[in-house]
Amino acid sequence: MSCLSILIADDEALIRLDLKEMLQGAGHVVCGEASTGLQAIELAKSMTPDLAILDVMMPGLDGLDTAMALHSMNIPVLLLTAYSQPKFIKRAEKVSVYGYLVKPIAEHTLLPAVQIAYARWREMQDVRLKLQNTQHELQSQKLIARARAILSAREGVNVYEAHQLLIREAMNQRISVVKLAAKIVNEGL
Structure with a gap:
């Protein structure tokens, strides 16, 4: 696993120290330590860590509300x-956390949890990116279909011929088919 920049937030200094030693011993960088949720949010804004490890019960803003902000x-x-009561776990599910460890924490449970949490988050990022790309592609295809329909009606040709006109004209203007389709649709409105 690669080195991660990790923010730790726990109101108990001894727990933070233990976590820091375990994480640094595994090659990670502890970029910040906080004893409250608000401190964790401020540190996260300035440090932009790869991952945050938060205690659920902290003074002021608890770990679950802090997790939502992060x-x-x-x-x-x-x-x-x-x-480990069900009400805390249920609430944790709703704030999109990537792991839940019950104290006392040992190195053999912490390090795999960190690795798996970060891997699940990366997978989620990939899925979000694919979804955005798919949505963009779908919008582009809808735009091209509308432009084809406008060209077909305007030029008195079938949809296939309208598509060929669209491609040729995009090549002549040295712009993408999507940009030309947007122009046609905007002019057609």
Whole structure:
């Protein structure tokens, strides 16, 4: 696993120290330490860590609310807690965390959890990117189809011939078919 930049937030200094030693011993960089959720958010804004490890119960803003804020900043979160009750787990599911470890934490459970949490987050990023690309492609195809229909009606040709006209004209103007389709649709409105 590659070296990750990790933010730790726990109101217990001894826990932060143990986590830091385990993470650094595995080759990771602890880019910041916080004892409250608000401190964690501020550090995340300035440090942009690869991953955050948050305690659920911290003074002020708890780890679950902090996780929500970090999720909106596109930072994956691994939760750390002494609480394994279903209500905490249910709430953790709703804030899109990538792992949930129950204290006391040992190196043999922490390091695989970090690796898996980061890998799941990367997979999610890939899925989001593919979805965006697919949505963009779909919009482009809809635009081209509308332009073809306009050309077909305007030129009195079938859809296939309209498509060929669209391609030739895009090549003549040295622009993409999508850009030409957008021009045709905008003029046709």
